[in-house]
Amino acid sequence: MPVASLSSLSLIVPTRRLDESLACRVQRTAERLGAGEILFVEPADDDSPASVPGLPSNARLLRARRGRGTQCNRGGYEASGAWLMFLHDDTQLPSDAPALLARAMADPALGMACFRLRFDRDHWLLRLYAFASRFESLLTTFGDQAMVIRRSVFHEIGGFPDWPLFEDVELARRLRRRSRIRKLPASVTTSARRYEANGLLRQQLANGWLLTRFLLGASPHRLAEIYERQAGATAAEPPR
Template identity: 30%
Template sequence: MRRAIIIFTRVPIPGITKTRMMPQLSPQQCANLHICFLKDMNKECEKCRANFFVCYTAEEDKQKRYLKEIMGKQKGYFPQQGEHLGERMYRAFKEVFAMGYEECILIGTDVPELRSGDLMRAFEVLKTKDVVFGKTHDGGYYLVGMKKARREAFGLDQYGHGAVLEETIKALSQSGITVGYTKKLWDLDTPSDLKEYRKRMRVRKELKQSETGRYAAGITPISIIIPIYNEEKRIVMFQEQLKELQGKCEILFVDGGSTDRTLELIDPGYTVLHSEKGRGRQMNAGAKASCGDILFFLHCDSELPPKPLAEIRRVMRDHRAGCFGIAFHSHNFFMFTCRVISNHRVKDRKVMFGDQGIFVDRELFFEVGMFPEIPIMEDYQFSLTLKEKRVKLGMAGRRIYTSDRRFPKGTVPKLKLMWKMNRLRKMYRDGASIERISDMYRDIR
């Protein structure tokens, strides 16, 4: 039996395709995402025992050549014809059936989770039904198949609304045409759709390995949130390492009421917010004002590794929260010990501290109630909350170098401080007054 598959698509041109993803994605990113959809669908269609056609929106030869570069030359290409979507789909079927095919399915390009098994299931349904649909979760459909061109399937005045499939099925039933279904899938039309897709990626290996999965992970929006207070000695040098990140992510400084020259030393190109003093309060204020799907909380005395955004996105493909490893420039044995213990603590005890550069899924951050607005231990309590909710932590392969300014000079004083910090955390877990712990912390700084 001669079978055909039609991919019904726009040409992926910036500013023309996937425009509902803007402005969160740039026009070029929208086009790149569409190209990934096409490549993934191409792979799945080529696994099916059917001939393959691409029905596209433009007639210019250069655009057709562009599609051939993406999809391959060994396929049939023809332009869409008709004034509205239903008419264009109907004519696509007419053209393919005129070539002598006995069964044909047409698919859109907004469902990158489509697999060859879904397509073959659609052909199986056509053995007993006149028409087959693949439903989307928003009430539309991504696939329609039939054994002859049926105008009744394309008679709606408008498409793109939530009742498209329901109204189409009603029209077919009134004409005595039988209908069956293949697998229901998600389409990706909006930034929220893309966010949900990334969630599914964390539990589905095949999505991570797809063209769409790799690209979607690589463009996840990140907001860097930096709490500051009287940082004039470090703020200029700190900004130097942020220069290469400008334009690639959102960067927010949150000042807690600095009384030195910190604010006047911040480049006007950065966004500066203001809040009450306290890292918890400052970081929460930054998170509320941010736009990123990943929130990265960074201390002003930290030194970032190369390509930190790529490292964060790599970890967040599999996790909802994580951090970098920590290191110190000091060669002191006990600073090396502190590094080893801190990095091991993340893996063994599932606890990360703020100087390790905590990053977290935006929804998760607000879901767990943000950082507690307490004088100290806000990062420790945040980790304990994540641990209580069984959130698995990821860890970047590269390390953040952080200042050892809170450690005194000399080996024995360093050891005493490490012991006392451990004691303070134990006191916190045992329910000691946070004010008392805060006073003791100030005494040892």
């Protein structure tokens, strides 16, 4: 299979607050990928400055109403690349990401790809959860796996729903009706801080219960309120 140029990739990073450290880290990622542009999206109610020192020349800072889905949509609809990567600000790509992405993006039948998952803490429960992420399903495909979506397909399915929780699950569900999702044979690394703060087993049980209720038809707005009370999280930082 031929490979695609990653210059057609727009890197979209929803974040609670952009600082110079994050800007530099994402810039290194974009340079390694050869991505054409970077779009950072902060909450509109944030009081941070309108610009950040050291922001790359191919990067823009946007604002949107607080919430990961809303912020991702702002970046997705502003992006100019043929492909969109939604990268969480605590997620690191694997070393072989450029080659894997180039091959995936060259497939004309592909609508979306994402990576498997790894945590930055070693624990049997987190290893089990990470192992399950190699499979593509409603229960194992989430936004913290660096979703890469063809821009035309993103527009066709209406982007992310304007929800405070499980917006990534719904996006993937919509996309499956239009195209297939490929799991790439490498893992991104993400933070385990929510598990460490709330207890690994407790956090995983809470996540599973909320996801089950969502799949059974519960309101994501109501579930976000429950999650905030139980876990002390914000609506902009959904459980995993």
